[in-house]
Amino acid sequence: MAELERKIIPIGPFHPLQEEAEYFKLTVEGEKVVGLDIQLGYMHRGHEKICEGKTYDQIPFVVERICGICSTSHPFACVQAIEDAAGIEIPPRAAYIRTIVGELERLHSHLLWVGLAGHFLGYNTVWMWAWKYREPVLEMLELITGNRNHYAMFKPGGVRRDIEGGMIPPLLQVLDAADKKIMMLTKAILDDPVLHRRLEGVGVLTKEKAVEYSVVGPTARASGLATDVRKDDPHAAYDWIEWEEIVLHEGDVFAKAKVRLLECFESTKIIRQCLGKLKDLPAGEIDARMEYPPDGKGIGRYEAPRGEVFHYVKGDGSLYPVRYKIRAPSFMNIKSNEVAVLGASVADAAITLAAVDPCYCCTERIAAFNTKGKLLYTWDDLVKLSQEKTARMGGGS
Amino acid sequence: MNMSVGWVFFYLLVFPGFLFTSVVGLLYTWIDRKVTARVQFRVGPPLLQPFYDFFKLLGKDTFVPEGAPRSIFLGAPLVGLASVSVLSTVLLVSNMFPQQAFAGDLIVVLYLFVFVPIILIIGASASSNPISALGASREMTLYLAYELPLLFALATIIVKSGGLLKIGDLLQWQWANHPFLYSASGAIAFVSAFLCMQAKLGFVPFDIAEAEQEIMGGTILEYSGPALAVLKLTKAMLYFTASIFLTVFFWGGFRSPRQGWYHILGWLKPVAIIVLIILIKNTNPRLRIDQALRFFWSIVLVLSIVGFILAAVGL
Numbered sequence: 001m002a003e004l005e006r007k008i009i010p011i012g013p014f015h016p017l018q019e020e021a022e023y024f025k026l027t028v029e030g031e032k033v034v035g036l037d038i039q040l041g042y043m044h045r046g047h048e049k050i051c052e053g054k055t056y057d058q059i060p061f062v063v064e065r066i067c068g069i070c071s072t073s074h075p076f077a078c079v080q081a082i083e084d085a086a087g088i089e090i091p092p093r094a095a096y097i098r099t100i101v102g103e104l105e106r107l108h109s110h111l112l113w114v115g116l117a118g119h120f121l122g123y124n125t126v127w128m129w130a131w132k133y134r135e136p137v138l139e140m141l142e143l144i145t146g147n148r149n150h151y152a153m154f155k156p157g158g159v160r161r162d163i164e165g166g167m168i169p170p171l172l173q174v175l176d177a178a179d180k181k182i183m184m185l186t187k188a189i190l191d192d193p194v195l196h197r198r199l200e201g202v203g204v205l206t207k208e209k210a211v212e213y214s215v216v217g218p219t220a221r222a223s224g225l226a227t228d229v230r231k232d233d234p235h236a237a238y239d240w241i242e243w244e245e246i247v248l249h250e251g252d253v254f255a256k257a258k259v260r261l262l263e264c265f266e267s268t269k270i271i272r273q274c275l276g277k278l279k280d281l282p283a284g285e286i287d288a289r290m291e292y293p294p295d296g297k298g299i300g301r302y303e304a305p306r307g308e309v310f311h312y313v314k315g316d317g318s319l320y321p322v323r324y325k326i327r328a329p330s331f332m333n334i335k336s337n338e339v340a341v342l343g344a345s346v347a348d349a350a351i352t353l354a355a356v357d358p359c360y361c362c363t364e365r366i367a368a369f370n371t372k373g374k375l376l377y378t379w380d381d382l383v384k385l386s387q388e389k390t391a392r393m394g395g396g397s
Numbered sequence: 398m399n400m401s402v403g404w405v406f407f408y409l410l411v412f413p414g415f416l417f418t419s420v421v422g423l424l425y426t427w428i429d430r431k432v433t434a435r436v437q438f439r440v441g442p443p444l445l446q447p448f449y450d451f452f453k454l455l456g457k458d459t460f461v462p463e464g465a466p467r468s469i470f471l472g473a474p475l476v477g478l479a480s481v482s483v484l485s486t487v488l489l490v491s492n493m494f495p496q497q498a499f500a501g502d503l504i505v506v507l508y509l510f511v512f513v514p515i516i517l518i519i520g521a522s523a524s525s526n527p528i529s530a531l532g533a534s535r536e537m538t539l540y541l542a543y544e545l546p547l548l549f550a551l552a553t554i555i556v557k558s559g560g561l562l563k564i565g566d567l568l569q570w571q572w573a574n575h576p577f578l579y580s581a582s583g584a585i586a587f588v589s590a591f592l593c594m595q596a597k598l599g600f601v602p603f604d605i606a607e608a609e610q611e612i613m614g615g616t617i618l619e620y621s622g623p624a625l626a627v628l629k630l631t632k633a634m635l636y637f638t639a640s641i642f643l644t645v646f647f648w649g650g651f652r653s654p655r656q657g658w659y660h661i662l663g664w665l666k667p668v669a670i671i672v673l674i675i676l677i678k679n680t681n682p683r684l685r686i687d688q689a690l691r692f693f694w695s696i697v698l699v700l701s702i703v704g705f706i707l708a709a710v711g712l
Contacts, residue, residue: 007527007530008527009527009528009531009612015613016609016610016613017610017611028531030534031531031534031535031686118682119610120610121610121682121683122601122602122604122608122609122610122682122683123601123681123682123683124433124437124679125436125437125679125680126682127437128437128438128439129437129438132438192682194602194681194682194684195682197684197688198682198683198684198685198688345685345686345687346531346611346612347605347608347611347683347685347686348685349611350610350611
């Protein structure tokens with residue numbers, strides 16, 4: 001066969017595939033992708049720096065705005081980091097409420113992804129139906145927290161609002177209805193022969209590569225890598241209740257979709273159990289007092305819908321942290337596309353890129369400015385700058 | 398056949414040619430959008446929305462990409478528009494006056510149908526955009542995939558009717574006997590022709606050449622303003638024409654010798670066909686181009702050959 005001419009097919013910076021600005025430079029021979037260059041850095045917002053100028057009470061609100069979809073995962077990890085640094089134990093009722101909000105968020109996020117995946121395949125009916133069935137979940141969140149998104153529910157030491165006894169029966173009702181709808185949607189998607197043919201064996205990420213790229217969340221669990229912070233490092237109420245970790249071994253886009261859909265049922269299971277436990281606990285005990293601002297380091301991990309989110313905080317006893325560090329799950333997952341996409345056709349590349357459920361602005365910690373081709377800092381310069389700052393902060397470890 | 402030049406122009410430009418087809422075609426796109434919206438729990442646009450969209454595009458600028466041959470890039474949509482106008486005129490006039498058909502009009506219809514993919518390929522290739530080129534190559538593959546089953550489907554009904562080659566004769570045969578759809582071979586031919594039309598119209602699961610989420614519109618990526626409006630209009634007219642094509646060749650035409658209510662029901666046949674098209678469109682994901690090729694060359698082609706053999710033995 002004659003050598004095919006190599007061409008560049010850009011996905012991004014602005015592309016109908018995804019709403020955010022990202023740039024995947026696909027090198028193609030005909031339809032086949034032979035190279036992928038991932039360029040991010042269009043949406044740096046400086047969250048870590050902003051956090052250094054906020055008090056510990058304010059930080060959860062700032063990190064909540066990192067992501068509009070996992071807007072409770074970042075505060076979840078954040079308050080755990082602060083509590084870790086300050087050495088606070090939260091009351092059990094707060095732990096249950098945190099778990100409920102976290103799982104409701106996972107439900108809505110997974111349904112949102114299923115809808116988007118349908119849209120990326122030109123299957124707009126799945127998109128609209130999934131988002132319609134996501135609506136009751138958002139209504140539950142509104143009932144509990146007062147907001148459909150950006151719940152403002154968490155604070156260091158506990159939660160801001162209680163779930164009162166009278167709210168539980170209607171919540172369970174909505175949950176049952178949502179369960180049925182999600183079951184219908186799951187069956188429709190998992191039994192669709194065309195979707196099987198379209199997604200099976202596409203964008204395979206083997207277990208070895210999953211380990212190599214340290215992917216997290218559903219991306220890892222679809223590749224046979226049993227990693228879930230909720231099981232590995234139990235926090236909140238996750239080790240007080242019964243639930244299964246969904247692990248599949250195929251590693252293709254279909255497995256990723258299946259993991260997410262099946263996790264929805266685990267989430268409803270968790271929420272049901274938590275709501276049941278709430279009845280036995282004294283109402284109103286939802287926060288522990290933070291007596292002094294933390295003097296030291298703390299970390300918080302939480303299994304966001306997209307994978308592990310990690311927050312690190314370092315305090316010096318003042319009202320403000322001296323360093324705040326965030327790692328979003330997409331930071332680990334996006335890079336794995338390098339191997340998942342190679343050899344696929346452009347059509348498969350599009351859905352594979354979306355299958356890790358990427359969240360670009362959450363993950364960006366660096367910005368590149370147009371300096372007319374002049375490089376301001378090399379990678380080594382940046383590492384050096386970072387080390388200098390650590391030394392300035394007093395003792396790197 | 399004695400048609401004055403004036404009448405020919407009237408048929409071509411006003412009724413049932415350009416003007417009529419474009420208005421009905423745009424109304425078809427409204428039906429499309431409305432049914433799609435209802436399937437997806439949405440409200441859908443008002444009746445005149447496709448017209449607003451069309452006239453709005455007319456008022457926008459047209460950009461010709463750098464390095465693109467202007468005449469070919471902008472000429473392609475116009476050729477497409479003209480060919481679809483003639484196509485619908487031939488189909489509709491031979492349905493209204495079956496005895497006036499000219500020899501070989503079936504061949505003319507087939508040729509004119511080919512024009513639409515061809516102008517899309519030419520326009521996209523002229524735009525000098527690699528993504529459009531990808532769309533053009535997909536459109537070409539798709540065309541090669543569905544053309545052979547479509548020819549076999551038409552051969553089936555020709556054999557079935559005993560070798561009639563004029564559209565008018567085929568219609569009169571159906572009126573005298575029964576629509577081809579109501580026989581085993583005709584039904585099979587209808588199914589394969591229907592799938593080919595879905596691909597020709599570029600609808601899901603065969604919207605591979607445009608695939609918004611992959612190649613951002615592919616063949617029509619570089620078009621804007623009036624040129625895009627003309628392309629969209631061409632597609633809308635093709636929508637109408639494809640449903641007429643299926644009705645005329647397989648379902649006894651929309652106009653039958655019987656009068657009264659039956660006559661009105663006849664006009665609903667193409668609408669029923671497009672509702673079916675819309676439902677298929679909304680219950681499937683997009684196929685990959687190699688899957689589409691395999692689908693047409695294995696399943697649909699075999700299906701239409703079976704239909705052809707059935708027709709040859711008289712079923």
